Amino acid sequence: xxxxxxxxxxxxxxxxxxxxxxxxxxxxxxxxxxxxxxxxxxxxxxxxxxxxxxxxxxxxxxxxxxxxxxxxxxxxxxxxxxxxxxxxxxxxxxxxxxxxxxxxxxxxxxxxxxxxxxxxxxxxxxxxxxxxxxxxxxxxxxxxxxxxxxxxxxxxxxxxxxxxxxxxxxxxxxxxxxxxxxxxxxxxxxxxxxxxxxxxxxxxxxxxxxxxxxxxxxxxxxxxxxxxxxxxxxxxxxxxx
Amino acid sequence: xxxxxxxxxxxxxxxxxxxxxxxxxxxxxxxxxxxxxxxxxxxxxxxxxxxxxxxxxxxxxxxxxxxxxxxxxxxxxxxxxxxxxxxxxxxxxxxxxxxxxxxxxxxxxxxxxxxxxxxxxxxxxxxxxxxxxxxxxxxxxxxxxxxxxxxxxxxxxxxxxxxxxxxxxxxxxxxxxxxxxxxxxxxxxxxxxxxxxxxxxxxxxxxxxxxxxxxxxxxxxxxxxxxxxxxxxxxxxxxxxxxxxxxxxxxxxxxxxxxxxxxxxxxxxxxxxxxxxxxxxxxxxxxxxxxxxxxxxxxxxxxxxxxxxxxx
Amino acid sequence: xxxxxxxxxxxxxxxxxxxxxxxxxxxxxxxxxxxxxxxxxxxxxxxxxxxxxxxxxxxxxxxxxxxxxxxxxxxxxxxxxxxxxxxxxxxxxxxxxxxxxxxxxxxxxxxxxxxxxxxxxxxxxxxxxxxxxxxxxxxxxxxxxxxxxxxxxxxxxxxxxxxxxxxxxxxxxxxxxxxxxxxxxxxxxxxxxxxxxxxxxxxxxxxxxxxxxxxxxxxxxxxxxxxxxxxxxxxxxxxxxxxxxxxxxxxxxxxxxxxxxxxxxxxxxxxxxxxxxxxxxxxxxxxxxxxxxxxxxxxxxxxxxxxxx
Numbered sequence: 001x002x003x004x005x006x007x008x009x010x011x012x013x014x015x016x017x018x019x020x021x022x023x024x025x026x027x028x029x030x031x032x033x034x035x036x037x038x039x040x041x042x043x044x045x046x047x048x049x050x051x052x053x054x055x056x057x058x059x060x061x062x063x064x065x066x067x068x069x070x071x072x073x074x075x076x077x078x079x080x081x082x083x084x085x086x087x088x089x090x091x092x093x094x095x096x097x098x099x100x101x102x103x104x105x106x107x108x109x110x111x112x113x114x115x116x117x118x119x120x121x122x123x124x125x126x127x128x129x130x131x132x133x134x135x136x137x138x139x140x141x142x143x144x145x146x147x148x149x150x151x152x153x154x155x156x157x158x159x160x161x162x163x164x165x166x167x168x169x170x171x172x173x174x175x176x177x178x179x180x181x182x183x184x185x186x187x188x189x190x191x192x193x194x195x196x197x198x199x200x201x202x203x204x205x206x207x208x209x210x211x212x213x214x215x216x217x218x219x220x221x222x223x224x225x226x227x228x229x230x231x232x233x234x235x236x237x238x239x240x241x
Numbered sequence: 242x243x244x245x246x247x248x249x250x251x252x253x254x255x256x257x258x259x260x261x262x263x264x265x266x267x268x269x270x271x272x273x274x275x276x277x278x279x280x281x282x283x284x285x286x287x288x289x290x291x292x293x294x295x296x297x298x299x300x301x302x303x304x305x306x307x308x309x310x311x312x313x314x315x316x317x318x319x320x321x322x323x324x325x326x327x328x329x330x331x332x333x334x335x336x337x338x339x340x341x342x343x344x345x346x347x348x349x350x351x352x353x354x355x356x357x358x359x360x361x362x363x364x365x366x367x368x369x370x371x372x373x374x375x376x377x378x379x380x381x382x383x384x385x386x387x388x389x390x391x392x393x394x395x396x397x398x399x400x401x402x403x404x405x406x407x408x409x410x411x412x413x414x415x416x417x418x419x420x421x422x423x424x425x426x427x428x429x430x431x432x433x434x435x436x437x438x439x440x441x442x443x444x445x446x447x448x449x450x451x452x453x454x455x456x457x458x459x460x461x462x463x464x465x466x467x468x469x470x471x472x473x474x475x476x477x478x479x480x481x482x483x484x485x486x487x488x489x490x491x492x493x494x495x496x497x498x499x500x501x502x503x504x505x506x507x508x509x510x511x512x513x514x515x516x517x518x519x520x521x522x523x524x525x526x527x528x529x530x531x532x533x534x535x536x537x538x539x540x541x542x543x544x545x546x547x548x549x550x551x552x553x
Numbered sequence: 554x555x556x557x558x559x560x561x562x563x564x565x566x567x568x569x570x571x572x573x574x575x576x577x578x579x580x581x582x583x584x585x586x587x588x589x590x591x592x593x594x595x596x597x598x599x600x601x602x603x604x605x606x607x608x609x610x611x612x613x614x615x616x617x618x619x620x621x622x623x624x625x626x627x628x629x630x631x632x633x634x635x636x637x638x639x640x641x642x643x644x645x646x647x648x649x650x651x652x653x654x655x656x657x658x659x660x661x662x663x664x665x666x667x668x669x670x671x672x673x674x675x676x677x678x679x680x681x682x683x684x685x686x687x688x689x690x691x692x693x694x695x696x697x698x699x700x701x702x703x704x705x706x707x708x709x710x711x712x713x714x715x716x717x718x719x720x721x722x723x724x725x726x727x728x729x730x731x732x733x734x735x736x737x738x739x740x741x742x743x744x745x746x747x748x749x750x751x752x753x754x755x756x757x758x759x760x761x762x763x764x765x766x767x768x769x770x771x772x773x774x775x776x777x778x779x780x781x782x783x784x785x786x787x788x789x790x791x792x793x794x795x796x797x798x799x800x801x802x803x804x805x806x807x808x809x810x811x812x813x814x815x816x817x818x819x820x821x822x823x824x825x826x827x828x829x830x831x832x833x834x835x836x837x838x839x840x841x842x843x844x845x846x847x848x849x850x851x852x853x854x855x856x857x858x859x860x861x862x
Contacts, residue, residue: 015856051429077431085429091422093651102415106431111411154431293654295661340841343848347593347657351795352844354595358792359837366830421651471788476661483658487651515673522665526641529659533650 002065004029004158004189005050005081009059010069012042012049019045020213022059027158032180032190034204034221036197038233042213043193044086047160050191051083052076063158078106082151083160086193088143090135096146097122097131104153117153125149125179141172148179158189165196177203201225209233251399258388267387271459273501274394275452280481280493281401282448287479288488289409290441291421292342293350296357298474300446302364303333304453305468309377310370312457319379322454330450331443333360338442342435345424354475361469376464383458390459397455401448406490408444417441418488449478472518480521484528486537495536560702565825566818567704573817574714575775578721579790580797580809582768588741588804589761592642593657596664598790600766604630604773605782606671612682612777619682619777620716626770634766637663638759664787671784680782684709687778713775720771721810728806737761741804769794789833796840802850811851815839 003026012020020042027033035043048054050061052073061069068076091099100118108114122128125145130138135146144164151159165176173196180203184190194200200207201221209217209224211233217224224230257270279301287293307329308322341352364371371377384390408414416437419427428434457463468474477500485496503524507517532539583597607629608622645659689708693700728734736752797816801808816839823835847854
């Protein structure tokens with residue numbers, strides 16, 4: 001079976017600095033792929049390339065066999081790739097429901113249909129009771145879930161989660177992990193950046209490790225924890241810090 | 242209650258000329274309604290979509306000159322400017338949008354400001370088409386009475402209100418506000434931000450341009466310094482919305498009433514007349530510091546202040 | 554090209570360069586304020602106008618040479634800028650509002666008040682400052698008798714140009730050699746990092762606004778012997794400063810200098826070869842071209858060269 005998403009030799013430079021160099025991997029339909037690496041390893045940059053915020057300096061990204069690198073984020077979203085942001089970006093002065101309705105319009109032809117999709121996404125993420133709250137006033141945990149609800153409302157085939165669990169307390173963490181699992185059960189494909197090692201090891205089917213913008217390892221959680229390169233990258237990073 | 246308020250106000254306004262008001266008061270009403278139209282137009286782009294334009298005089302001027310040139314060069318009635326300004330203004334909005342909408346936030350504001358000035362200077366210099374500084378005079382006035390002008394601008398205002406309301410309650414409205422709140426988030430949620438910003442700009446520009454074309458017919462004389470004025474058009478437009486209420490349906494109307502009356506009041510006091518920009522400037526500063534969302538937008542805040550005043 | 558055509562061209566380039574030097578000084582004030590505070594000061598030209606009136610009053614009442622009034626105008630404008638930032642702009646930056654550009658609109662209000670107050674005090678008449686060297690000039694034929702073409706260098710223009718360069722160099726020393734200057738540059742590059750390094754950003758903002766105002770006030774004094782003075786002249790210089798800032802790249806002093814000179818020369822060429830009235834259009838043609846073709850301005854091009862990417 002052809003992979004859903006293929007990243008082929010992607011590099012991205014800023015000025016003269018390389019944030020990502022020659023990274024290749026693929027994501028199979030229905031799996032959860034974890035993306036890990038020390039701070040500044042280029043994970044979010046890679047998301048920004050897949051999602052279309054930055055065109056790759058070299059290489060290409062294919063979604064369902066079609067080249068998507070070079071397209072705008074809104075086009076990529078329309079093709080079925082949604083994302084969340086590490087630094088949450090709710091539409092501050094809109095209510096939670098309006099936030100989700102705005103993203104549901106990507107596929108909905110009418111206001112009624114958009115409402116329907118939005119309410120479904122809010123129920124799914126457990127935010128239905130907060131629907132009338134102005135999103136600026138939500139606590140962090142719920143704002144992170146709002147990001148997920150908005151991504152879901154665009155009815156994607158694949159979602160990129162950028163640290164949707166960072167900064168959460170254990171209860172909230174549990175909620176988010178459960179939501180991600182439920183999304184997988186729906187048959188969606190997921191790529192996730194996460195610092196929380198326990199979380200990433202428990203939810204990922206496969207893991208790709210980046211260090212200084214390069215891929216240093218790829219494999220199942222068990223293989224990754226045993227990989228000397230990965231251990232060195234993390235230990236080296238912590239010793240250096 | 243809320244649903245019937247707009248038609249009630251419309252009917253009340255429509256009955257106004259029957260009161261036999263003096264020509265001066267009719268003039269004031271016409272100005273108020275015209276400014277409300279321009280304010281609503283600006284609000285669509287600035288208040289809802291978050292693209293603050295400092296150059297709406299550009300669209301007002303293009304509309305005004307479309308009417309003026311049609312009269313002066315093509316020998317048509319200036320009223321043809323109303324429909325035809327839509328074409329001219331859309332064209333200029335697309336060009337201005339192409340240049341300015343790649344800028345974000347304050348830089349968009351400054352880009353549009355520059356566009357307004359470019360259009361003014363160009364109009365001043367293209368003498369063969371625009372008569373330059375001499376301006377264009379409409380020699381035959383359509384009506385000597387103000388009543389019909391009043392009804393025309395009133396129907397323009399009613400249609401504008403209706404259009405703005407419909408747009409804001411639809412998908413477009415959601416997209417505009419999403420763009421205002423966070424462009425990157427909007428883009429990643431599948432919203433073609435460039436496209437929708439252009440739509441907001443064109444809609445806003447066209448309505449402003451129609452007001453400009455009306456102005457030519459109503460005032461009977463235009464010149465570049467008047468219709469492309471930075472302070473007296475572009476900035477006053479912003480003030481109308483800021484004073485009334487940003488991103489509210491009624492804000493521009495409230496702001497228009499206050500601004501026009503204030504301007505007339507200042508002008509009627511002989512010594513103050515020269516200082517009217519100072520007073521406008523101070524009003525603007527006070528509003529921004531104390532009521533940043535305008536009178537309608539900060540209504541809850543105002544109520545609180547008054548209630549506090551009463552209890553203490 | 555005949556020799557008279559060459560003469561016109563060279564003369565145009567010279568006056569463009571001189572004009573550009575002054576433009577650069579006006580632009581530096583704005584780019585500093587924009588770079589450090591990420592705020593746009595649309596009262597910039599009006600502040601220059603205030604500086605010009607300070608020099609004008611000193612000249613007409615006490616016969617102080619406009620060039621000497623720099624020493625008065627700079628502190629006056631510095632204080633004015635500090636007060637504006639402290640009591641009007643800083644409070645607005647803290648107010649939560651739907652439109653983030655409130656601060657820009659605020660400076661428009663400030664500009665309106667300044668221009669209007671000037672009109673009330675000085676009337677809207679055009680004022681000129683009849684310094685005795687106003688029409689003096691140096692001619693190429695004075696030094697080189699058998700020159701095939703004749704070029705002239707206006708004395709007030711050249712003096713203003715030289716002073717503009719001196720002020721710029723002083724500013725450069727201040728920005729690179731003093732602690733205050735270094736923290737200004739650090740804040741312009743990365744506000745959060747500057748905060749971490751213990752820079753008092755609030756105080757720095759106030760100081761920078763004062764500095765930007767003082768610079769443009771000094772520019773006003775240098776312009777006075779050359780230009781007519783009237784209360785509404787500020788607006789066009791705000792725009793000029795803004796065009797230079799976009800052309801040069803935000804927050805970059807070097808960019809502002811190059812941008813100012815490019816703009817000066819281009820405007821001079823437009824008024825010679827297209828017509829006086831079109832000079833402002835020429836200004837904006839450059840602006841639009843910069844926006845479309847060089848987003849990020851001259852600085853971005855320089856950087857790209859340096860990194861080879």
